[in-house]
Amino acid sequence: DTAVSQTPKYLVTQMGNDKSIKCEQNLGHDTMYWYKQDSKKFLKIMFSYNNKELIINETVPNRFSPKSPDKAHLNLHINSLELGDSAVYFCASRLAGVSDTQYFGPGTRLTVL
């Protein structure tokens, strides 16, 4: 069973479109994160939710909107996609108060044409 899963694995779309990426974890964790990894492999935190509450909101364009329907799911919706949004997006989770270790999903490679 996959601990942290993301769908889709690959996403190719045109500029201006709206798309969503989904993340689910079955580890019983209460904190989830979205990271963006650019072509130079730099990993940058975007958002974090703890028990459905937004706790980290880095300087990210407001075209990006995270949603956490429950503590096992964290989705990322992106409006009006731009070329610069092309990257690999990773979801991660951890159990707050127990460990700082983060468990990453397999990633979603987004390509904007």
Place this chain on the structure above:
Amino acid sequence: GQQVMQIPQYQHVQEGEDFTTYCNSSTTLSNIQWYKQRPGGHPVFLIQLVKSGEVKKQKRLTFQFGEAKKNSSLHITATQTTDVGTYFCAGSGPKGSGNTGKLIFGQGTTLQVKP
């Protein structure tokens, strides 16, 4: 804001040679973690260092945390082709109320090993 610098960005070694990557933070860290990302894969947790001056070993990998808790290193002895990948350090800021578990990642060191 807090920054974590990691060097070198790339390292090419012959199989059997040693490899070291270094990490420096602009601020004191509560702990530092190391992750490995294989080509096409996702970051996978390797280890966490918490105490000042701590040294931990995992087989051929040796991890150190500086006395001031602002720097760290990962040393691999006698590299193998299975060591190929990008190694990231990730620092966690001082503990306190409202700890979000936010990690600041270094830029990563990509290791290539020639057989």
